[in-house]
Amino acid sequence: MKESKKEVFVVPHTHWDREWYKTFQQFRYRLTKLIDRLIRFQTGNPAYKSFMLDGQVVILEDYLEVKPEKEEPLRNLVREDKLKIGPWYTLPDTFLVNGESLVRNLLIGHAEGADFGEVMKHGWVPDPFGLTAQLPQILRGFDIDDAFMMRGVGKKAKRSDFNWQAPDGSTVSAHYLRAGYGSVNRLKSTPDGTDVAGWARDYLRKTSQVDASNLSNLFDFLDKKTPSDSMLVPVGGDHLEPQEDFPEKIEALDDNSPYKIVYGTLSEYSRAFHKTLEGPLQEVTGELRDNRHFPVLPGTLSSRIYLKQSNQKVQSLLQKYAEPLATFSWALGDGYPKGTLREAWKSLLKNHAHDSICGCSIDQVHTENELRFENAGQIAEEVVKDKLDRISHRLTSSAPNQKEREDVTRFTIFNPHPWKTGGEVAAKVEESSDLSDFHLEDPKGNRVEFQIGEVTEGTEHVLSGVETKQYKTIQFHARGVPGLGIKEYSLHPGGYHSNNKTVRAGARKIENQRFAVSAGPDGSLLVRDKETGREYNNFHYFEDLGDAGDLYNFSPPKDQKRITTQNREAEVKTEANGYKATLVVDHDLELPVSLTEDRTRRSGKTTICPITSYVTLYEDERRIDIKTKLQNRAKDHRLRVVFPTGLKAEKSFAESAFYVSDRKTDYPDRDNTIEDTPTTHPQGRFMALEEGGEGIAILNKGLPEYEATPRGSIYLTLVRAVDSISRDDLGTREGHAGPPLSTPEAQCKDEYIFEYAIFPFSGNWQDSQVVKQAREFNSPLVSSIARSDAEPLETFSFLKVEPDEVLVSTIKRGEDDESLIVRLLNPTNESKRGNIEFNDRLGDIRKAYETNLQEKPNRELALNDENKVQISLEKYEIRTLKIKF
Secondary structure, three states: OOOOOOEEEEEEEOEOOOOOOOOHHHHHHHHHHHHHHHHHHHOOOOOOOOEEOOOEOHHHHHHHHHOHHHHHHHHHHHHOOOEEOOOEOOOEOOOOOOHHHHHHHHHHHHHHHHOOOOOOOOEEEOOOOOEOOOHHHHHHOOOOOEEEEOOEOHHHOOOOEEEEEOOOOOEEEEEEOOOOOOOEOOOOOOOOOOEOOHHHHHHHHHHHOOOOOEHHHHHHHHHHHOOEOEEEEEEOOEOOOOOOOHHHHHHHHHHOOOOEEEEOOHHHHHHHHHHOEOOOOEEEEOOEOEOOOOOOOHHHHOEOHHHHHHHHHHHHHHHHHHHHHHHHHHHOOOOOOHHHHHHHHHHHHHHOEHHHHOOOOOHHHHHHHHHHHHHHHHHHHHHHHHHHHHHHHHHOOEOOOHHHHOOOEEEEEEEOOOOOEEEEEEEEEEOOOOHHHEEEEOOOOOEEOEEEEEEEEEEEOOOOOOEEEEEEEEEEEEEEEOOOEEEEEEEEEOOOOOOOOOOEEEOOEEEOOOEEEEEOOOOOEEEEEOOOOOEEEEEOEEEEEEOOOOOOOOOOOOEOOOEEOOOOOOEEEEEEOOOEEEEEEEEEEEEEOOEOOOOOEEOOOEEEEEEEEEEEEEOOOOOEEEEEEEEOOOOOEEEEEEEEOOOOOOEEEEEEOOEEEEEEOOOOOOOOOOEOOOOOEEOOOEEEEEEOOEEEEEEEOOOOEEEEOOOOEEEEEEEEEOOEOOOOOOOOEOOOOOOOOEOHHHHOOOEEEEEEEEEEEEOOHHHOOHHHHHHHHHOOOEEEEOOOOEOOOOEEEOEEEEOOOOEEEEEEEOOOOOOEEEEEEOOOOOOEEEEEEEOHHHOOOOEEEEEOOOOOEEEEOOEOOOOEEEEEEOOOOEEEEEEEO
């Protein structure tokens, strides 16, 4: 019956969401049945040659935790290459986690998978809600040279296969699953008799005017889309168990199809694809967020915003504090808590799965997510405290005259960034101390203002006999803390009264050397930049819209009512505390309690949602920091804070994984049939607009959704409150995106604290310290009480990076050996040359290597006598170094 020379590679798989419309434990109960069944089918059956476990290794761990007796047969299947695992630990969303987390996901996936056998060297990313621009470079860093995706490609690619290029030039062969990863769930004996899943039929009919009711029609459609004589059809779907007679059905299909039907793997398909490729592939660059063929579900950027905030906090704790401090402490002679940190990373990465971090699951799933964030954060905080103490001990010696120092309390301040910086620090002092008659000094004896904060309690000396203590918090502005280093401050008897007049507060106005910020009657801000003379008026007001959408998509009700704080009286107070001044702006925002029962408009019944914003200027800082407290008492709405910059900007710039993406601000044509083209976009630590040599960046902590308009208004989403995983009555998306289950906790009726900052700049974002400011805002200085029986340390830097445009993504100990790993990023579009200088206290460098992201050496680097390693990074390049002392 063969009429075509083309081959169709049919790859059996399951797409396993660990948690979604059921909890992890509920799904795991079903997972055990699936893998039990798979072991039974594959063991001793050569015909059942392979099965793909969704590209994530965590599935094996989940199974063996409750089925340890099946470890040997499971390992045998992996060793025999019949069970395809990895390369990821979990299948992550790629916009809601940062670049280093994506690297760790693959690194841990490879490490844990290697314990079973070989992991797949394929970029299996079938279901993330869009793909970040640097993913090709990340994949290539693990010697993965292809990617398989469903969402985000849309009309960006003319055919189903293309070369996808990262900003640095790294390229992977991309295979667009044009009919989805689960268009065929079960094989029958004939192509005409094998059904295509209903959702795939609907999408293909609406987006490509194709009737793909059965496998025969699907083959013909894919034949027209592929530039090779080899095609790919994954067979499986969400949580689907293996088909027992799969090998027999393949033989029957081959006998009854004009195409050659091959029971294959991704590797076999990839080799055949390139062997039979007809001509060069199209080059596609940049992020993939086109939703013309499949929804990218942009509302997940702001669903359950508390998850995004927790993720930012834990990522920062692990990547910027716990791992670097543990590594430096280890290099100075202490042990390295590898297993402890691995446990924290695994807890975090389990929350990075796309149905978890996106907030689009049932309520209980996200309650468990919060617990995982707490667990990972607690581990990281303990490591930070312990290792900062240990470092202080290692770097100091006992004081010769203890009596002279007995009334002195010293604080060790750590700077997690590779450049010298300052900022506000919170430090703890035993509550018994009467701080009213003490003063604070820097290492040179200069007196420093401090403020006395809240009283807390804690337990100490657990292993030698627990002791409960109360502490007072002091806050002060540290200066000149060396890059990736420490500096000590000390409390001494004797009071100090400052005459600081550089930061002032008056009636409804605060001011420092850089800015004057005043609040109008409605609480909106007038910001005057003293350096440029530019003013920004009506800044920072709140806008609230009804939301008749679901956890996947925002959808305004038909009769929309926009509510703002403009022209509504606000209460304004000011506070001046030496080195800082704060505007306190209170709003009683009256909002409809919910939508009406028919969901077409907002209710006439209202409730008060109090909002308090603390707008703070610090001495000589170029940032305006804002902390906003909200008591959300309303349902079915979206609250955003608005910054009308007045900049006529054609593009917005927003941080994503290892890159800053530029996106047009003009509103796209709404020609999509499945889902409206999103006007909201993802961001990491900042977004920015610029025009004519002036710009505004809005920095944030865990607030990943923004919108920017052609007239220069920036909208930062704070809360999106809805009640269902999925609905089929949206105005912005057709049909369901998931099960129609109720999620009352997604209404987010709780108290929230949001942190963001305004950073005006001159020039463009690349040359204006935007990246540094955003990183400092997200990962500020931290402190620990230093040894009381040691000589002052003053300042110390573990390593220095030149030039300072080069960023440090991670400092950690090597996965497989006792080496120090430093990962660097060049965020600019120009090559950078420089060096890393390591402090002699870490030891003398014996060997230095440039490695891939898996920490496998590419080449050995030349050394000099100054403990320096020369570095060279091309534009947008990620570079990993392995150092052996």
